[in-house]
């Protein structure tokens with residue numbers, strides 16, 4: 095993976111087919127960058143394939159392949175040349191009880207198929223207020239990356255997404271993000287010796303705040319939720335981070 099900044103759009107599960115059609119009319123014309131990774135709802139993935147951006151999954155199964163009703167396996171993903179998967183999103187941790195151990199298995203299964211994973215970590219508001227951010231992040235990293243070699247870590251991108259910043263328009267200060275990103279890099283280095291881990295920021299990133307956020311000196315890009323579902327906003331974000 096080159097050392098360029100990336101922008102990941104997590105379209106989550108809000109768009110219906112009419113929304114997707116309108117969205118594609120704009121983005122297929124305007125986005126020509128392999129540093130943009132769009133993660134649609136899996137039922138719409140075929141509409142997004144073979145364009146001038148990359149496609150990623152919002153989730154992946156914890157075994158490489160086999161009969162797992164309702165799941166998408168790494169074997170299936172790579173058969174469509176899908177190389178990216180988000181793992182450990184807080185919405186899955188909260189609503190589906192996804193544990194660090196499950197997330198670790200997903201990471202291993204995906205990397206064994208030579209995929210890249212975007213591992214989401216971050217503290218809840220309660221954890222932040224109790225000054226437990228560093229502790230939570232360390233636990234999430236240690237468990238999720240358990241047993242990974244340096245070669246495998248090359249395929250991991252971390253997304254720091256404070257749970258309280260998702261969909262709320264509340265974001266940490268630039269200084270706080272910078273400090274946490276540095277902390278994440280240090281923890282990964284401590285536990286594995288790997289020094290070049292990419293860290294993205296996610297949580298209420300939009301076309302208005304991205305310019306400021308993009309000044310954070312140790313940031314490798316952004317994971318965008320709501321604003322990535324609005325083609326115009328997403329294009330402005332991409333333009334600020336990548337196409338300059």
Ligand code: 13P
Pocket residue numbers: 104183255259260261262296297298299317318319320321
């Ligand atoms: P929002 O950009 O809507 O806050 O969502 C962030 C997110 O959860 C991306 O994975």
